[in-house]
Amino acid sequence: MKYVARIEDKNYQIDITEADGRLEVKLNGKPISVDFAQIKPPNFFSFLVDNISFDVEIIKNSESYWVNMNGRKYECFLEDEKISRLKDIAGFKKEILQEKELKTPMPGLVLAIEVKEGDLVKTGQGVAIIEAMKMENELKAKFDGKVKKVKVKPGQAVDKDEVLVVFE
Amino acid sequence: MFKKILIANRGEIAVRIIRACRELGIKAVAVYSEIDRKSLHVRMADEAYFIGPSPSTASYLNMEKLIEVAKKAGCEGIHPGYGFLAENSAFARKVEEQGLVFIGPPASAIELLGDKMAARKTMKKAGIEVVPGTEEPLETEEQGLKIARKIGFPILIKAAGGGGGKGMRVVREEKDLKEAMRACASEAKSAFADARIYIEKYLEKPRHVEIQILGDKFGKVIHLGERECSIQRRHQKVIEESPSPIVDEKMRKKMGETAVKAAKAAGYYNAGTMEFLVDSDKNFYFLEANTRLQVEHPVTEMVTGIDIAKEQIRIASGSPLSYKQEDVSWKGTAIECRIYAEDPENNFLPSTGMVSHYEEPAGPGIRVDAGLYEGCEIPIYYDPIIGKLITWGANRDEAIQRMKRALSEYHISGVATTIPFHIQVLDNEKFKRGELSTHFIQEEFSQGLKVTLEEDELKMVALFAALAEYQNKKRVQSAFGGKNSRVQEKENPWKMEGRRRGLRRFGM
Numbered sequence: 269m270k271y272v273a274r275i276e277d278k279n280y281q282i283d284i285t286e287a288d289g290r291l292e293v294k295l296n297g298k299p300i301s302v303d304f305a306q307i308k309p310p311n312f313f314s315f316l317v318d319n320i321s322f323d324v325e326i327i328k329n330s331e332s333y334w335v336n337m338n339g340r341k342y343e344c345f346l347e348d349e350k351i352s353r354l355k356d357i358a359g360f361k362k363e364i365l366q367e368k369e370l371k372t373p374m375p376g377l378v379l380a381i382e383v384k385e386g387d388l389v390k391t392g393q394g395v396a397i398i399e400a401m402k403m404e405n406e407l408k409a410k411f412d413g414k415v416k417k418v419k420v421k422p423g424q425a426v427d428k429d430e431v432l433v434v435f436e
Numbered sequence: 437m438f439k440k441i442l443i444a445n446r447g448e449i450a451v452r453i454i455r456a457c458r459e460l461g462i463k464a465v466a467v468y469s470e471i472d473r474k475s476l477h478v479r480m481a482d483e484a485y486f487i488g489p490s491p492s493t494a495s496y497l498n499m500e501k502l503i504e505v506a507k508k509a510g511c512e513g514i515h516p517g518y519g520f521l522a523e524n525s526a527f528a529r530k531v532e533e534q535g536l537v538f539i540g541p542p543a544s545a546i547e548l549l550g551d552k553m554a555a556r557k558t559m560k561k562a563g564i565e566v567v568p569g570t571e572e573p574l575e576t577e578e579q580g581l582k583i584a585r586k587i588g589f590p591i592l593i594k595a596a597g598g599g600g601g602k603g604m605r606v607v608r609e610e611k612d613l614k615e616a617m618r619a620c621a622s623e624a625k626s627a628f629a630d631a632r633i634y635i636e637k638y639l640e641k642p643r644h645v646e647i648q649i650l651g652d653k654f655g656k657v658i659h660l661g662e663r664e665c666s667i668q669r670r671h672q673k674v675i676e677e678s679p680s681p682i683v684d685e686k687m688r689k690k691m692g693e694t695a696v697k698a699a700k701a702a703g704y705y706n707a708g709t710m711e712f713l714v715d716s717d718k719n720f721y722f723l724e725a726n727t728r729l730q731v732e733h734p735v736t737e738m739v740t741g742i743d744i745a746k747e748q749i750r751i752a753s754g755s756p757l758s759y760k761q762e763d764v765s766w767k768g769t770a771i772e773c774r775i776y777a778e779d780p781e782n783n784f785l786p787s788t789g790m791v792s793h794y795e796e797p798a799g800p801g802i803r804v805d806a807g808l809y810e811g812c813e814i815p816i817y818y819d820p821i822i823g824k825l826i827t828w829g830a831n832r833d834e835a836i837q838r839m840k841r842a843l844s845e846y847h848i849s850g851v852a853t854t855i856p857f858h859i860q861v862l863d864n865e866k867f868k869r870g871e872l873s874t875h876f877i878q879e880e881f882s883q884g885l886k887v888t889l890e891e892d893e894l895k896m897v898a899l900f901a902a903l904a905e906y907q908n909k910k911r912v913q914s915a916f917g918g919k920n921s922r923v924q925e926k927e928n929p930w931k932m933e934g935r936r937r938g939l940r941r942f943g944m
Contacts, residue, residue, distance in 0.1 A: 269906055273898035276889060280898035284906045295899055304903060311849070312793065315900060322896060325793065325849055326904040333901040337893070339844060339856045341781070344901035373779070374786050375816050401777070401786040401820040408783075428789070 270349035275342055281349065370407060370433040376400030378424045383433065387415045396420075396432050407432070437753050438462050438513055441539065442506040443477070445517030446496060447807040448823050449729070450477035453515050456745035465509045467502065469495035471815045476807045483509055490817045496520045499527050503534050513537035513752055519819055522728040523550055539752040541727045545704045549725040553596045553634050555702070559722045562701035564694055567713060567721040569636035577614050580635060584613055587637045593617055595624030596632035603627060604671075606638055641873040642713040644668070645680050645720065647695035648736045650747055651705040652757045659692035660736050660744070661766055666872035667861065669784070674854070674877065675861060676732035677771045678739050681832065681870030682718065691720055698722060707733070707748045731774065731821065734805060738770035738828045768828055769835040773843065775806070775823040777814045779852035780885040788814045792850035797842035801828040801835075804846075814851050822853070832870065836862055857885055 271282045283294040293302045303316040307323075315322040325336035333344045376398040383395050389409045396407045413435035420432050440463040443453045450466060454477060457464035466481030471490040478484040485505045488495035495501075497520055506514050514531050516522040516539070528543040540546075549555045557571045568587045573596060574580045584591045584607070593616050595603030603624045605616045617633065625631035644665045651657035664680035665673045683691070695710035702725065709726040733744045742759060750758065778784040794810040806823025814822060827842055829835030840862050843855050861867055864880055 269909070271902040271905065273902055275894050275897055278889075278894060280895060282899055282902035284902065293899070293903075295895060300899070302899070302903065308793065313900070313904070315896075315903075317896060317899070322900070324900050325847075326900060328904070328908065333904060335897045335901055336849065337897065337900075339859050340893075342894070342897045344897055346901055346905050373782060374788050376786075400788065400816045401818065403786065403820070405783075405785050407785075 272347045272349050272352045274345040274347070368413075368435050369431045370395050370409065370435070371429050371431050372396075372398055372407065372426050373428065374398070374400050374405075375428045376405075376426060378420050378422050378426055378432070379404060380422050381418050381420065381433070383415050383418070385415050385418055389413055389415060389435075398426065411435075437755070438511075438537075438749065440465060440482075440509065440511050441513045441515055441749065442467065442502070442509060442511040443481070443515050443517065444496065444502045445515075445520055445522075446472055446475060446477055446818065448805050448821065449517040449519075449731075451480060451807050452805050453517060453745055454480050456743065456749060459743075460746055460749060462749065465506070465511055467496070467505060469817070471813070471817065474812065476809055476812065485509060490815065492520065492817060496818075499524075499530055503531060503536065506531075506536055507534065511536065513539050513749075515539040515749070516728065518728050518731055523726075525550060537752050539706070539748055540729075541704050541706045541708060545702045546727045548702050549704075549727050551596055552594060552598065552724060553632065555725060556634075556722075558701050559698055562697055564698055564701075564722050565720070567636045567639065567723060570634045573632040573634060574617065577617055580617050581610065581613055583635050584610070587635070590638040590640075592636045592638040593620040593633055594636055595620060595628055595630065596634060597628035597630035598624060602671075639713050639715055639721075641875050642715055643680070643682065643872060644673075644711065644723075644874050645683065645691070645714050646709045646711040646726075646730075647691050648730075648733065648744070649695050649699045649704070649708050649710060650742075650744070650751070650757060650759075651699055651708070652751050653705050653754060654756055655700075656757050657696045657699045657704070658757060658759060658761045658764060659695050660740050660742060660764055661688055662691060663730075663732055663735055664872060665732060666874050667867075667876055668874050669877045673732065673774065675771065675773055675858065676735055677769060677832070677835070678735040679766060679769065681872070682714070687718065687720075694720075694722070698725065706751050707744050731824070732772050734803060734824065734826045735770040735772045738803065738826060739766045739768060740764055741767075768830050769832040770826060770828045771832075771835045771839050772824050772826045773839060773858040774821055774854070775825060775846075775848070775858075776820045776854045777822045777851050778820055778854055780854055780857035781887070782852070783884060784854075786816070786820050787852035788816045790814075790850050791848060793847060794849075795845070795847040797825070797845035799841075799845075801838050802842050803827070808848070822851075825858075833868075836868065857881075860886060 269284045273280045281296050285292045293300050301318050305314045307314050311325050311327050313324050327334040335342045335344055379397040379399050381396050383389055390412050391409055393409045394406045395409050398405050416436045417434040442465040443450050454464040463482045466477050466484040467487045468478045468484055469490045487501050521527040523546055525543040525547040528538040528546055531538040556566045559566050570583055590608040593605045605620045607613050607616045620633050621631045645662050647662050648660040662680050662683050663676050663678045665676045667675040698710050707729055709730050711723040712720040713723050714720045737744055777787045779787050791808055791812050794808055796804045803826040825842055827835050827838040829838050843859050
């Protein structure tokens with residue numbers, strides 16, 4: 269199986285084949301010895317890569333993998349190499365995740381919405397203030413855009429990942 | 437000594453106090469709100485009582501209910517922990533009026549020291565140097581301007597009833613003074629129901645050094661040395677250590693004696709902290725008093741060997757201090773990293789949810805004070821401090837190295853924590869050299885966590901994600917009748933076992 273892994277703007281090729289119950293792994297075309305053991309299902313693994321030990325947590329999302337390693341977390345997008353190649357041939361551009369909404373990353377109480385419908389917002393501009401854990405947290409726009417709809421009101425309790433504002 | 441006490445708190449500090457009770461042979465009674473039924477403090481306590489809905493105003497801040505439960509459970513005293521009602525003089529008074537013991541200072545001292553202006557006045561009278569400024573509330577803008585000119589800009593406008601970094605404004609130029617006074621007064625009125633404001637000289641890049649004191653009900657007060665708490669974010673302490681890299685024996689003695697004098701001037705007993713600002717010439721000025729057990733008390737416990745929480749309970753029960761000043765000595769260095777449920781990669785936004793994986797560090801010189809276990813929930817209602825990691829070393833370098841080691845062993849999944857941020861602070865050259873100030877994070881980490889992507893690490897991440905995907909695919913294939921399907925497993929278990937063994941070599 270051949271994969272293309274993308275982290276930020278970097279691509280890596282990983283080739284995994286199985287022969288006689290053993291894995292043969294190539295990273296960017298170079299053979300590499302990997303031994304891995306699941307420590308605690310489903311997310312915890314111990315990897316030995318050329319005998320170097322890594323303790324890693326891997327969480328599968330709908331479209332990507334989150335890899336927690338050495339106290340840092342990385343998001344990795346994986347594609348089957350065949351699909352990746354087909355897309356390139358067909359002239360697909362690498363899809364940049366274009367969020368058209370502002371979601372709240374935590375549950376809390378809406379204290380204020382700092383934009384109104386029709387407003388043009390710039391990246392980094394404050395959009396909403398949510399109170400959680402006794403603190404006020406300002407959520408900022410991650411892109412430039414025009415406010416299409418404000419979906420919540422001050423005083424309203426919101427759940428994690430609830431859409432606050434929709435952009436055009 | 438008491439037989440049973442109530443702990444009017446939750447989370448890591450409730451757990452800390454339960455541990456003190458256990459070692460003293462006292463029964464610990466916990467209280468819990470709706471969402472805290474499964475919290476660690478409830479599981480660890482001898483008894484636990486439900487006190488109301490999740491918002492703290494309806495539960496942990498409900499004075500009548502807490503006192504009622506304490507009486508019903510047959511408790512002799514109430515330990516308030518920190519936060520919630522810990523520095524509420526009305527609560528301390530009510531507890532004592534009901535014939536229970538408030539495990540903390542007398543209500544009169546909480547009241548006096550809680551009023552920043554009254555505290556400044558008292559300290560000045562006792563001959564203690566305070567940060568230059570006013571002791572009377574500002575009446576008019578002209579008066580404010582006169583005083584500001586006298587002590588020189590920049591100045592700080594502060595609310596008399598403020599605290600915890602709230603109700604403060606820095607004014608650097610004369611033209612901004614009027615507006616700052618107006619805004620501060622109105623903010624103070626709505627936040628603390630007290631519009632009184634005063635002026636303090638604003639010290640550039642001060643260090644925050646505080647002295648732990650202990651006093652019994654017989655007028656004896658000792659100090660346990662200093663803690664440096666200069667590493668702060670938005671006026672909230674993040675990393676604390678003892679001793680301070682700039683305090684020597686002579687300065688410790690001088691600051692300690694000043695703190696003891698301050699405590700005596702306020703009629704203080706039990707555990708408390710006198711906070712000082714230290715300027716670049718090592719002059720120290722009284723800032724304010726914290727009339728409670730501090731979050732960062734463990735660093736003092738580690739270097740002095742004195743259990744402050746236990747001593748608090750002993751003192752409250754009427755015992756004299758177990759230590760004389762000359763019994764107190766300091767050994768090595770202790771550092772504390774506060775673990776907040778905040779996402780350092782996302783502007784320190786609070787993070788809530790279930791802790792899906794939890795592993796505490798261990799080994800030499802490590803202490804973990806936390807309210808966590810695998811499967812526990814971090815609710816949105818309370819303070820985001822979920823734990824504290826403390827390390828001790830023979831010297832500061834060893835304590836730092838040990839802290840880095842411990843942080844790398846501390847695995848918390850499911851919620852984001854400030855652990856990655858701590859690792860970066862400990863790697864900072866200025867931090868390592870002990871060049872600290874309250875502006876450290878602002879200056880060194882203005883963008884929050886520094887995200888550097890190491891090529892070698894990214895390669896490994898890509899590899900691991902691909903292997904996980906590969907394994908997932910295989911599992912799906914076998915579940916839906918691929919060549920490793922379960923049907924075959926039934927037909928030929930030996931072959932399957934052989935295959936499993938083969939697979940086990942790479943861990944499936």
